[in-house]
Amino acid sequence: MMSSEKFITVGLLWHSLASGNLGVGALTESNISIIRRVAETKGLRVRFLVLGSSAGSVDALADELHAAGHELECHRVRMFRKSFRDLVRRCDVVVDIGEGDSFADIYGFKRFFYYWLSKNIVCSLKKPLVLAPQTIGPFDQTASRVLARQVMARCARVFARDNLSSDYLAQLGVSGNIDEAIDVAFCLPFVRPERTPGGKPKVGINVSGLLFNGGYTGANQFGLAVDYPSTVREIVRYFSENEDVELHLIGHVIEPNMPVEDDVGACRRLAEEFPGAIVAPAFSRPSEAKSYISGMDFFAGARMHACIAAFSAGIPVVPMAYSRKFNGLFGTLGYKRVADCKAEKQNCVVAQVCAGFRDRVDIATEVTKALMEVRRRVVRYESSLAAVLSGRLQ
Secondary structure (H helix, E strand, O other): OOOOOOEEEEEEEOOOOOOOEHHHHHHHHHHHHHHHHHHHHOOOEEEEEEEEOOOOOOHHHHHHHHHOOOEEEEEEOOOOOHHHHHHHHHOOEEEEOHHHOOOOOOOOHHHHHHHHHHHHHHHHOOOOEEEEEEOOOOOOOHHHHHHHHHHHHOOOEEEEOOHHHHHHHHHHOOOOOEEEOOOHHHHOOOOOOOOOOOOOOEEEEEOOHHHHOOOOOOOOOOOOOOOHHHHHHHHHHHHHOOOOOEEEEEOOEOOOOOOOOOHHHHHHHHHHHOOOOEEOOOOOOHHHHHHHHOOOOEEEEOOHHHHHHHHHOOOOEEEEEOOHHHHHHHHHOOOOOOEEOOOOOHHHHHHHHHHHHHOHHHHHHHHHHHHHHHHHHHHHHHHHHHHHHHHHHO
């Protein structure tokens, strides 16, 4: 155990360990892993203060950190109360990930303003603020663009997670403290399950409950060019009819109390139509989901962090994009196996997924090459974190 005299407190703003969306949890666990690794190279112990929309924690993760000499606290952000400022004052550094893609006004100006204000509070309390790799924008309203530029100028460092976000920052005229890395969920720890030699190839299909239900409006809210339920049924039917394949339907958003978002419910509905399909468990944490996904031989899905889980585990994957963040992220890595559900016809999307399975050996080579670029970008992020942490020790 490291000396208790070398201790630093890192606030993780807009992270969460209790979200039913395992993508948000993956960002949080991954950022903790990265920051911990950077701190340990400097002989530091870290007290992590997770500041998000929920105070829920993960006991197993807390135990892992404690065993290594670190600490974990989780707090719900109540921004208009003194308690939030008191928590920020305890921090040496604050790292804000904006839940991955929430630093934008596409979800409404009120939500954007809330996130913007939290950043300004941190800066006003003279705490170094690092915007961890995330999607930046879009900011469609003039007021949003002005406010976004203002607060980003106050940050110690701003990281985009893809080239589209970097280009957008350039259009906004933001420069000087900007860099480009990659989604931190590529670094999520996992344990690959043991496989029995000679078994059938395992195919994992991630089904988005939100898209399956037409979005929150129930009326193709995301403007897909395909009929998503029909597309998924066609893909599932293709693999179900292949007796040499073991098909797994895998959820990555576990929200039993919000059926419109819940992936597992959609998977179970499909399994009733295709009885040979195996429904994956309702995972309790993102590392469990990634470990399960890492046991597949091929993967396709519409939840971006489910695809990142497969990709970062070296699994051939065809992401089924429903927003620009897919094309931005995977395009940044030079990976072209994305089926664009907003731009391509249903038969093209289905054909790309099926072809991906047939070409999985070649795709695995492409994934391995792209992961070299991922590592280079992660090192860039780690180097900046190391500099910020070192600055707080002086």
